[in-house]
Amino acid sequence: MREAGVAVIGGGAAGLFAGCFLKMNGADPVILERNPECGLKLLITGHGRCNITNLKEPRELKHGYHEASNFVYPAINSFPPSSCVRFIEDEVGIKLKTEENDRVFPVSDKASDIRDGLVRYIGKDRMITGFKCVSIRKDDALFEIVSEDGSMVKAKYVILACGGMSYPHTGSDGAGFKLASALGHSIVKPAAALATVNTSPEFCGPLAGVTVPGVILTLYDRGTRKALSEGDLLFTHKGISGPSVMELSREIPARPDDTYILADFAKDITDRDLTELIDARPKALFATALASLVPRRLAESLLDDPQIKCSGITSAERKKILGRLKGFRFDIEEAPDINSSYCTRGGVELSELDRKSFGSKIVPGLYVIGENTDVDGISGGYNLAFAAASAHLAVKSIVG
Numbered sequence: 001m002r003e004a005g006v007a008v009i010g011g012g013a014a015g016l017f018a019g020c021f022l023k024m025n026g027a028d029p030v031i032l033e034r035n036p037e038c039g040l041k042l043l044i045t046g047h048g049r050c051n052i053t054n055l056k057e058p059r060e061l062k063h064g065y066h067e068a069s070n071f072v073y074p075a076i077n078s079f080p081p082s083s084c085v086r087f088i089e090d091e092v093g094i095k096l097k098t099e100e101n102d103r104v105f106p107v108s109d110k111a112s113d114i115r116d117g118l119v120r121y122i123g124k125d126r127m128i129t130g131f132k133c134v135s136i137r138k139d140d141a142l143f144e145i146v147s148e149d150g151s152m153v154k155a156k157y158v159i160l161a162c163g164g165m166s167y168p169h170t171g172s173d174g175a176g177f178k179l180a181s182a183l184g185h186s187i188v189k190p191a192a193a194l195a196t197v198n199t200s201p202e203f204c205g206p207l208a209g210v211t212v213p214g215v216i217l218t219l220y221d222r223g224t225r226k227a228l229s230e231g232d233l234l235f236t237h238k239g240i241s242g243p244s245v246m247e248l249s250r251e252i253p254a255r256p257d258d259t260y261i262l263a264d265f266a267k268d269i270t271d272r273d274l275t276e277l278i279d280a281r282p283k284a285l286f287a288t289a290l291a292s293l294v295p296r297r298l299a300e301s302l303l304d305d306p307q308i309k310c311s312g313i314t315s316a317e318r319k320k321i322l323g324r325l326k327g328f329r330f331d332i333e334e335a336p337d338i339n340s341s342y343c344t345r346g347g348v349e350l351s352e353l354d355r356k357s358f359g360s361k362i363v364p365g366l367y368v369i370g371e372n373t374d375v376d377g378i379s380g381g382y383n384l385a386f387a388a389a390s391a392h393l394a395v396k397s398i399v400g
């Protein structure tokens with residue numbers, strides 16, 4: 001049996017940041033991680049490069065957290081991305097760089113540098129790996145944290161940081177929701193956020209690998225417009241992907257009976273532009289003319305006859321193609337897969353947490369941070385920014 005001041009359950013991004021801040025403040029933390037090593041998911045973030053945060057100002061950044069924007073604001077304002085960058089560079093000793101859209105990465109482009117740096121900062125003597133927490137009890141003063149093999153850790157405070165349900169092979173398989181629920185917390189039903197969308201495989205499959213820049217996407221469910229996004233769209237063997245598609249994915253209902261996405265592949269193009277394009281090159285293949293607006297393979301897929309010349313396009317056909325270009329319909333037949341989503345929507349109900357500390361309003365001494373809570377952010381470093389900021393606020397509350 002080990003006793004510690006603070007037990008952090010889960011050694012992922014949020015748990016490791018919590019461990020660092022506790023160590024920095026001279027607290028006595030122990031990180032309890034089920035895997036043989038901490039931060040497995042961190043290693044695969046940003047395609048192995050780890051987009052650790054996003055340098056937007058907190059007032060702008062908060063809009064990347066959907067319904068939770070006001071809830072997360074005190075955290076990202078108290079530990080803004082600029083502070084996170086300073087901490088990682090000055091304390092952890094890893095140089096960072098800023099790329100397009102304010103996204104921050106390690107200069108080395110290695111996620112392992114971030115993971116290893118955080119682990120080193122805390123010290124392995126403060127970590128118990130292979131500790132799969134199965135229950136948390138609280139007597140008057142101390143929490144008793146019990147692992148699957150029966151070993152126990154006692155602590156005055158518990159920070160629950162077990163993540164969500166995405167990429168369960170990295171360790172976050174929803175156990176944190178069960179632990180919180182057993183302590184009396186409500187869990188908002190988990191669902192996929194930041195997922196690729198399976199749709200129209202017969203259309204998308206042959207286009208796999210094609211990227212279309214600046215596509216406007218509108219998600220409709222039962223006739224109602226539910227979400228809008230804009231960005232590069234990537235065709236996959238089974239459907240569509242890319243940051244803007246992934247952002248819409250969280251709005252797809254569990255039963256997408258009458259759900260579809262309309263894609264505007266050529267947002268600046270009008271019927272007049274298309275007419276001029278056709279008239280300017282009567283002898284050219286229409287697919288060649290269209291390829292000045294969208295990638296050639298997509299242009300061909302949008303046409304009933306890819307061999308038709310511009311001169312052969314009737315006004316009705318032009319209007320039909322314009323409709324496909326500016327409102328291509330992707331019917332959604334299945335909810336996005338939570339296992340392969342980058343982030344989990346749902347988790348510990350936010351009204352049961354104090355947004356100024358991430359402390360539980362139900363169990364004094366318990367804190368819930370990171371993806372274990374009902375917070376999910378858009379892509380671009382938002383989720384790791386939240387992991388760090390929520391950890392910072394919890395630790396600040398504990399150490400006073």
Ligand SMILES: Cc1cc2nc3c(=O)[nH]c(=O)nc-3n(C[C@H](O)[C@H](O)[C@H](O)COP(=O)(O)OP(=O)(O)OC[C@H]3O[C@@H](n4cnc5c(N)ncnc54)[C@H](O)[C@@H]3O)c2cc1C
Nearest residue numbers: 010012013014034045046051133163171370371381383384
């Ligand atoms: C492929 C991919 C790429 C991503 N890229 C980015 C990116 O570049 N930038 C970004 O901001 N976000 C990115 N994300 C999202 C980001 O990784 C997560 O939001 C973030 O890791 C959440 O941190 P967390 O600590 O809350 O959860 P996790 O990182 O999932 O950590 C939870 C930890 O708890 C442990 N655990 C679970 N249950 C128990 C238990 N019962 N007992 C003990 N330990 C337990 C797990 O093993 C795990 O180590 C990406 C996600 C994926 C899947």
